[in-house]
Amino acid sequence: MDPSCSCELCELKGLFIETLDDDHLDIICSAKIEKEFNTGEVILKEGMQIQDFVYLKSGLVKLYRSDSGGKEQIITIAKPFDYVSLLSVFSNNTYNYSVTALEDSVTCNIKMSEVKKLVLENGKLALNLLRQMSLVADQIILDSLEIRKKHLRGRVAFLLIYFSQDIYQSSEFDLPLTRKEMAEYVGMTTENVIRTLSEFRRDGILKIYGKTIQVANMDTLKSIAEFG
Amino acid sequence: MDPSCSCELCELKGLFIETLDDDHLDIICSAKIEKEFNTGEVILKEGMQIQDFVYLKSGLVKLYRSDSGGKEQIITIAKPFDYVSLLSVFSNNTYNYSVTALEDSVTCNIKMSEVKKLVLENGKLALNLLRQMSLVADQIILDSLEIRKKHLRGRVAFLLIYFSQDIYQSSEFDLPLTRKEMAEYVGMTTENVIRTLSEFRRDGILKIYGKTIQVANMDTLKSIAEFG
DNA sequence: GTCATGTTATGATAATTATCATATCGTTAT
DNA sequence: ATAACGATATGATAATTATCATAACATGAC
Incomplete structure (x- = not known):
């Protein structure tokens, strides 16, 4: 295995990686790119082409939409373990929300094509992603109903x-x-x-x-x- | 193939079934149960154990939550092709919302254990489900932001x-x-x-x-x- | 330093929305 | 048929929230 790879030490391993055997882990490891963002920096921008599966390794971010008048609505605040690019990622070509760092943050990026390939080959990973997506989407919807009332x-x-x-x-x-x-x-x-x-x-x-x-x-x- | 099975004729085939080969289609076909509901009848109830993957074959339903005071909030209106039991289904043991028929409706129910087994074996189905979940959750979230403003x-x-x-x-x-x-x-x-x-x-x-x-x-x- | 800009802060007022009261209409049960 | 109930309807009023104005304060640019 690639010795420069630190995925097996990553605290997110449990979510995304525990379902992968060594071969697949190696693929992810060499395919992934870590990116650092300072507080206030934009991580993803509404309308951008979706290329990577992005998850938050450390820090805190906001997901939000901007309307034509420049007003913003925050959809949710995400901490590590809450996937960042979860919504839209499997259904859309472009993001329909933006993401900005609220604290210094590190993301881990994997090409969507790689993720899709892995899903096709690895049913456990697929179930894990379904579970995680279901969880995150549910929470956002329930919170917004709570707030509304x-x-x-x-x-x-x-x-x-x-x-x-x-x-x-x-x-x-x-x-x-x-x-x-x-x-x-x-x-x-x-x-x-x-x-x-x-x-x-x-x-x-x-x-x-x-x-x-x-x-x-x-x-x-x-x-x-x-x-x- | 089971001659009583009509799945290959179902208009939902494209979404859920096109990714299945004949063997898998046969499993789904013999495992599925169709249920009919009249307008006003409750299809799923908040707090109920999740046992089946339920999707809407025909009709129209509302997904909603009831609070302690008996007041209800409607999460979304679902027509066929919008999965009904999508939210929660892969992450929870119980429903956190109820579903009631707004028009006479027919659902198709498949045991979650069967669905999970198929996801493990069939990557295309997994990707299809991820795409569909992503789509539905996104739409609900975007609509609620739209309404709010x-x-x-x-x-x-x-x-x-x-x-x-x-x-x-x-x-x-x-x-x-x-x-x-x-x-x-x-x-x-x-x-x-x-x-x-x-x-x-x-x-x-x-x-x-x-x-x-x-x-x-x-x-x-x-x-x-x-x-x- | 000082200027410009954005954030925090508070009050007065206007706009929006909810609540309460009441009445009509339709449907269902008896 | 008629009583009972829920849904639809409208008005008056109260409560909630937004807007506008103004000011203090902090922060970064120069």
Whole structure:
């Protein structure tokens, strides 16, 4: 096996690679290209030809769409293990969303032609991809239904809980989104995101130091996310 | 080949079956069960164990979630060729949504264990499923983003255009949804759906005879869907 | 440093949407 | 037939949210 290949050490091995035998692993290893992106750099652009299967090795990214007026809607925030180029990849020729790094990130890119070849040859990999796609798509759809039925306070609470619990596993964290991006994610205006955060601060639910957020009262935050 | 099997005649053959050779087709054919549902009958229920891969052979169905308060949110309307049990099916043990027939419908059910076995053996089928899942999930996500950014009039217009063009290919059709279901689909109240329809009628955009809708001015309807 | 620009912040107001009340119409059950 | 119920319909009002205006603050460009 190619000694320069580090796939067998990659923490994503379990998802994508455990189903591959050594021969196939070697193919992936020599075919893959790692790319590094700084915070704010664009990884994929809406309309671009889909050439690679891209997954996130480390970092944090946002998937979003831009409309003709330049306004953006964030579809989801993806951390490693959430595939990045999952949507569209098997059905479309071009991306119908863009991806930008929210933190310094590393992606691993494999030509779609290689992935398709492997799927044809390796049923376990195929099942794994089906499972993963199903999971990711489901989560995006359910989250968007959840967000839709909440009022503004509930939406902001939902987003904060998501970052605190799912992304950073800590009650204090540096929010990698601007207030504007928060608004684009949960479907409200920037002003109202800011106002809602201020309310939460006044109510003693949050402590806010610029982008650093400390959740002082998670129980209340959760009840706001759930009921109002 | 089993002479009672009609799969090779099924119009869904192209999607699910063209990738199968005769042996595999025979397996599917003898394993599949067709089920008929009348309008209003429940096909799948949220929380139920997932046992079968279910796809819609004819008819029209809604996929939806119910919250604790009994309120429902419609995720999507599916016609034949849109797989019904696609979401969750490869990643979950239970459905996280329900499915009900909006018109008399026929489903074709195949045990998931059979489908998984076939995926393991048949790479073309796997790729076909990946493509189809990708397509369906993408469409649901994009539609929900579209709906989210519109005002009430735009949402109702979007829904009417969808039924007129995508489902019935006619400017006059019987809407298979109640006003309440329309509201559950586009995220607004029943009263406001009714009010908006009345507005459209007053503006000469629609003619409404109960559930029968005639789009009198598609251009205006489209510009409302697009701009407001 | 200072300028320009974008982000955060807050208030006043306007627009949008939901809620509540009430009435009519249709359908189904008895 | 008629009672009961849900769906459709409309208006008045309340609640929610967006828009507009303004200002403080931070950040990077020069």
